[in-house]
Amino acid sequence: xxxxxxxxxxxxxxxxxxxxxxxxxxxxxxxxxxxxxxxxxxxxxxxxxxxxxxxxxxxxxxxxxxxxxxxxxxxxxxxxxxxxxxxxxxxxxxxxxxxxxxxxxxxxxxxxxxxxxxxxxxxxxxxxxxxxxxxxxxxxxxxxxxxxxxxxxxxxxxxxxxxxxxxxxxxxxxxxxxxxxxxxxxxxxxxxxxxxxxxxxxxxxxxxxxxxxxxxxxxxxxxxxxxxxxxxxxxxxxxxxxxxxxxxxxxxxxxxxxxxxxxxxxxxxxxxxxxxxxxxxxxxxxxxxxxxxxxxxxxxxxxxxxxxxxxxxxxxxxxxxxxxxxxxxxxxxxxxxxxxxxxxxxxxxxxxxxxxxxxxxxxxxxxxxxxxxxxxxxxxxxxxxxxxxxxxxxxxxxxxxxxxxxxxxxxxxxxxxxxxxxxxxxxxxxxxxxxxxxxxxxxxxxxxxxxxxxxxxxxxxxxxxxxxxxxxxxxxxxxxxxxxxxxxxxxxxxxxxxxxxxxxxxxxxxxxxxxxxxxxxxxxxxxxxxxxxxxxxxxxxxxxxxxxxxxxxxxxxxxxxxxxxxxxxxxxxxxxxxxxxxxxxxxx
Amino acid sequence: xxxxxxxxxxxxxxxxxxxxxxxxxxxxxxxxxxxxxxxxxxxxxxxxxxxxxxxxxxxxxxxxxxxxxxxxxxxxxxxxxxxxxxxxxxxxxxxxxxxxxxxxxxxxxxxxxxxxxxxxxxxxxxxxxxxxxxxxxxxxxxxxxxxxxxxxxxxxxxxxxxxxxxxxxxxxxxxxxxxxxxxxxxxxxxxxxxxxxxxxxxxxxxxxxxxxxxxxxxxxxxxxxxxxxxxxxxxxxxxxxxxxxxxxxxxxxxxxxxxxxxxxxxxxxxxxxxxxxxxxxxxxxxxxxxxxxxxxxxxxxxxxxxxxxxxxxxxxxxxxxxxxxxxxxxxxxxxxxxxxxxxxxxxxxxxxxxxxxxxxxxxxxx
Numbered sequence: 001x002x003x004x005x006x007x008x009x010x011x012x013x014x015x016x017x018x019x020x021x022x023x024x025x026x027x028x029x030x031x032x033x034x035x036x037x038x039x040x041x042x043x044x045x046x047x048x049x050x051x052x053x054x055x056x057x058x059x060x061x062x063x064x065x066x067x068x069x070x071x072x073x074x075x076x077x078x079x080x081x082x083x084x085x086x087x088x089x090x091x092x093x094x095x096x097x098x099x100x101x102x103x104x105x106x107x108x109x110x111x112x113x114x115x116x117x118x119x120x121x122x123x124x125x126x127x128x129x130x131x132x133x134x135x136x137x138x139x140x141x142x143x144x145x146x147x148x149x150x151x152x153x154x155x156x157x158x159x160x161x162x163x164x165x166x167x168x169x170x171x172x173x174x175x176x177x178x179x180x181x182x183x184x185x186x187x188x189x190x191x192x193x194x195x196x197x198x199x200x201x202x203x204x205x206x207x208x209x210x211x212x213x214x215x216x217x218x219x220x221x222x223x224x225x226x227x228x229x230x231x232x233x234x235x236x237x238x239x240x241x242x243x244x245x246x247x248x249x250x251x252x253x254x255x256x257x258x259x260x261x262x263x264x265x266x267x268x269x270x271x272x273x274x275x276x277x278x279x280x281x282x283x284x285x286x287x288x289x290x291x292x293x294x295x296x297x298x299x300x301x302x303x304x305x306x307x308x309x310x311x312x313x314x315x316x317x318x319x320x321x322x323x324x325x326x327x328x329x330x331x332x333x334x335x336x337x338x339x340x341x342x343x344x345x346x347x348x349x350x351x352x353x354x355x356x357x358x359x360x361x362x363x364x365x366x367x368x369x370x371x372x373x374x375x376x377x378x379x380x381x382x383x384x385x386x387x388x389x390x391x392x393x394x395x396x397x398x399x400x401x402x403x404x405x406x407x408x409x410x411x412x413x414x415x416x417x418x419x420x421x422x423x424x425x426x427x428x429x430x431x432x433x434x435x436x437x438x439x440x441x442x443x444x445x446x447x448x449x450x451x452x453x454x455x456x457x458x459x460x461x462x463x464x465x466x467x468x469x470x471x472x473x474x475x476x477x478x479x480x481x482x483x484x485x486x487x488x489x490x491x492x493x494x495x496x497x498x499x500x501x502x503x504x505x506x507x508x509x510x511x512x513x514x515x516x517x518x519x520x521x522x523x524x525x526x527x528x529x530x531x532x533x534x535x536x537x538x539x540x541x542x543x544x545x546x547x548x549x550x551x552x553x554x555x556x557x558x559x560x561x562x563x564x565x566x567x568x569x570x571x572x573x574x575x576x577x578x579x580x581x582x583x584x585x586x587x588x
Numbered sequence: 589x590x591x592x593x594x595x596x597x598x599x600x601x602x603x604x605x606x607x608x609x610x611x612x613x614x615x616x617x618x619x620x621x622x623x624x625x626x627x628x629x630x631x632x633x634x635x636x637x638x639x640x641x642x643x644x645x646x647x648x649x650x651x652x653x654x655x656x657x658x659x660x661x662x663x664x665x666x667x668x669x670x671x672x673x674x675x676x677x678x679x680x681x682x683x684x685x686x687x688x689x690x691x692x693x694x695x696x697x698x699x700x701x702x703x704x705x706x707x708x709x710x711x712x713x714x715x716x717x718x719x720x721x722x723x724x725x726x727x728x729x730x731x732x733x734x735x736x737x738x739x740x741x742x743x744x745x746x747x748x749x750x751x752x753x754x755x756x757x758x759x760x761x762x763x764x765x766x767x768x769x770x771x772x773x774x775x776x777x778x779x780x781x782x783x784x785x786x787x788x789x790x791x792x793x794x795x796x797x798x799x800x801x802x803x804x805x806x807x808x809x810x811x812x813x814x815x816x817x818x819x820x821x822x823x824x825x826x827x828x829x830x831x832x833x834x835x836x837x838x839x840x841x842x843x844x845x846x847x848x849x850x851x852x853x854x855x856x857x858x859x860x861x862x863x864x865x866x867x868x869x870x871x872x873x874x875x876x877x878x879x880x881x882x883x884x885x886x887x888x889x890x891x892x893x894x895x896x897x898x899x900x901x902x903x904x905x906x907x908x909x910x911x912x913x914x915x916x917x918x919x920x921x922x923x924x925x926x927x928x929x930x931x932x933x934x935x936x937x938x939x940x941x942x943x944x945x946x947x948x949x950x951x952x953x954x
Contacts, residue, residue: 489640490679492666492741493750494693500667504696506684 004453021277039417043424049466050427053439057290060283060442069278077284086266086285092224093262096176096251097244107184111338114331116199118322126335128578133342134189135574136276137527138182138249139544140563144346145182145255147353147560149173153360154497155349178254183247187240192234198229204320211276217322238300239392242293248434252548261288264434264530271438271534283442286435286449293430321536347567349516354560375561383539384564386544388526391542395464400514402465403472408506412475412482412488422473431471436466437534444535455537463531468521475520479542480506480511512580519577526566591748591780592637597646597658598804599632606632609645610805614748615628617778619771622802623791623827628786632800635849636748637782639666667696672741673750676757680725680735684746686712686736686921687721711739714773731762738770742777749774751783755790767794783796788828792816800824818865822952825877830876832924834953838868842880849952857920860897862949880927883947885915887940895946901922906934917942 009253012549061078065071114120115127133141153174160170170462172178206228210220226233250259256265263285270282290380324331353359357366375381403425409415412424440463453459489502507514529544536545543566550559592614607629614620618622622630639650639655642663648656655664681689690691690708699707712718716734720728728736734754735872741749755763765844771794774781780804785791792812798808800815800823808820821826822833832875833843836853841864850866853876862876876897883944884896893897899918908930915934919942926942928934 216754220823371670484677484679486675486679487681489638489666490673490675491637491681491692491696493640493669493673495667495670495744496692496696497667498665500696504692505681509681 046424056442057439064528077280104187129339140157143255146348182250198232399468407477433530437531475517479510593649621795626802670745676753678737711743752894803928834876864951874951883926898943
């Protein structure tokens with residue numbers, strides 16, 4: 001202790017510049033050399049974001065009255081879970097997620113192989129197109145597909161009937177297939193991002209030596225390429241499966257209207273669609289989901305030894321490229337077809353329905369700009385837009401700041417409690433937004449009256465920070481990991497103080513990663529629906545909530561306008577992000 | 589006044605003593621190398637001098653100023669120790685140009701623009717890199733990065749220069765060249781240098797003194813010739829090259845005029861005389877150290893000359909290595925490594941007499 005104090009004093013003596021500098025040094029001192037105050041604050045903040053809602057979830061599941069009211073403690077909530085109906089809900093959840101993950105995996109491997117390992121034309125562009133759906137808020141494509149694949153008036157069915165003259169519809173998205181298809185539009189690019197790097201990061205000599213041992217191309221693919229990628233594929237599979245269980249948009253749009261319920265929509269229904277909200281049952285189910293997620297995550301860790309986010313990285317090899325000949329136009333067509341189905345069709349549909357009086361009735365005399373005017377004059381929309389932007393900017397900044405500090409403590413210090421901090425920051429990862437939402441619902445209601453968080457934007461902000469922190473920590477810690485310790489120590493030895501080193505070396509080198517992480521977190525907040533739908537109150541609606549409300553309120557045309565508006569924002573941010581990544585690669 | 593003084597410094601990781609009570613004094617302008625296998629504590633010692641690692645015991649002084657004293661809890665952080673350091677990975681900051689890298693130590697010291705320009709240019713000229721000042725750092729080869737790292741470490745005229753295996757990432761030819769250049773530079777600037785390496789040849793070629801370390805302890809400190817020809821122990825002898833170590837028993841021991849001892853030793857089927865640094869009693873077990881390059885091959889049954897120890901045997905293997913030929917021979921139940929001129933023809937099974945002069949035989953405690 002004494003020595004730490006001495007050390008700090010000597011630093012302060014040197015840096016006795018202006019007040020900001022001294023404040024900065026004091027702030028730095030909080031996080032250094034085992035000085036406990038900063039760590040205690042950090043642990044308290046992380047605990048409030050993860051342990052607190054988890055604890056409240058357990059508390060609420062045992063409490064008979066809604067949040068904030070007096071009640072008694074019993075196990076009724078859990079008793080109510082044991083019904084045949086809920087068993088079907090569970091089977092639906094697991095089954096849908098499993099099927100969509102398996103199908104997405106197969107498709108993603110095919111697409112990744114095409115992009116990374118064949119001479120298909122315009123592969124760079126194709127890669128951007130294939131990963132694009134991942135960045136489009138699911139609620140946007142959900143509304144679009146609701147209009148594309150409606151059995152009666154869906155555009156695809158209209159075209160189909162017009163082409164063939166038959167009466168029956170070719171697709172109906174309000175079905176198991178629809179839920180799965182909509183989920184696949186997100187999980188395929190997600191898995192693709194993992195697998196394509198694995199395809200690229202592979203040393204071509206590994207395959208060449210297999211070929212030299214007289215293995216055919218096919219044998220080499222299965223026994224070497226695929227086998228080497230198995231850890232990455234497994235990890236992508238499990239992650240995608242977990243995300244499938246957490247998914248809310250796809251089932252609430254395409255499952256709920258036809259009675260297909262999954263865990264997340266069931267929880268939502270228990271709170272929202274009952275004459276009297278069943279808080280206890282919903283909370284108990286939320287807790288059960290959390291336990292299920294915990295088991296899944298434990299399974300994932302066992303399989304992957306804890307490297308939950310790692311893909312194959314390392315040297316950039318020039319991978320083997322298969323010459324496809326004329327067949328490369330087939331592979332090109334496959335990629336384009338995927339893009340058309342996941343982006344072009346939904347966006348086209350939004351455009352189409354935004355200009356017609358009623359979607360499904362496309363006649364020239366129905367053309368109108370009324371919906372644009374309607375949205376333009378809609379005060380709720382502008383309020384929600386302002387809320388979303390405010391939450392997005394503040395939330396992404398706060399999340400990245402927290403993530404950067406947590407990552408710094410866990411990767412760059414030898415402080416004894418760093419594992420605890422790592423785990424705390426990561427806990428929200430295994431809580432679906434819906435479950436975290438209920439946890440916070442109880443948590444905010446239980447706060448002393450002097451802290452009125454519930455029903456304000458703060459409620460949403462805190463939930464977004466909690467949900468975003470795990471990813472922010474991974475992004476920043478992998479950026480730190482690329483900066484060797486030597487580089488920091490070298491700066492210290494050559495006369496830079498701790499704070500100067502942090503600023504001139506670590507931040508200067510890691511800022512592109514911060515920026516990329518910021519955009520990712522911003523996307524996450526913009527698309528978030530399942531926690532928002534529980535935590536919003538009149539006045540604190542966000543865009544996704546307004547869209548869902550308008551959709552269920554029967555205004556798909558105006559929803560299309562808002563969707564297009566969001567899409568423009570997404571494309572803008574995605575473009576900036578790609579520019580940043582490119583710049584970073586060219587300078588490093 | 590010595591430039592660097594280490595008194596009883598130690599560093600523990602749990603129960604493992606990475607560095608155990610090391611004492612060392614480096615004189616002003618001296619080039620001292622810490623040499624040892626990986627994990628011997630040499631890098632940890634260097635890092636404690638730099639202030640990147642805290643010493644758990646003992647005291648570190650630089651230029652007469654105590655910078656770390658574990659007993660009273662004094663610890664000066666690295667940025668206030670006025671040191672230059674070259675890292676094994678060079679640690680060239682990838683987001684800066686060559687000029688910015690070298691200017692960094694001056695900038696954080698708030699030097700004036702003119703001073704920065706003059707000093708950086710001078711430092712870059714010193715390592716012959718002035719033409720590359722505007723290059724982005726990642727666009728440099730390994731050797732160039734190393735020069736930049738040295739320029740950066742010298743630019744603010746530090747009290748002491750620390751180098752952590754700076755040549756180990758270079759290929760063999762460049763390593764020798766950079767080593768020679770660096771030695772010349774150090775002699776010219778007369779800067780106190782503490783150097784860490786696991787490469788014995790590098791250590792011998794560069795240093796004024798070598799500190800041989802093993803398992804956190806110092807085994808021997810001495811000039812390169814001393815640690816090579818007069819090792820203090822079996823471990824030090826074994827660290828340099830592949831010496832022949834022959835078990836023997838002391839028959840007699842006499843002090844010589846130059847402070848050494850002359851031993852009469854007896855082996856399994858041989859006897860002779862050799863030198864040692866310490867007094868041995870009669871019948872004490874010793875190891876006789878014979879360097880491969882000191883073994884003379886002669887025709888079979890050549891009588892031993894005065895002051896030579898001789899063994900009869902035959903050649904079992906010969907490998908041409910360019911500058912010399914490595915020969916393995918069996919004699920008296922032992923296997924000898926011999927380095928002979930490359931021109932000496934070798935036939936397997938050839939009977940030979942191996943002999944070595946008394947002055948080239950050194951005895952250490954078994």
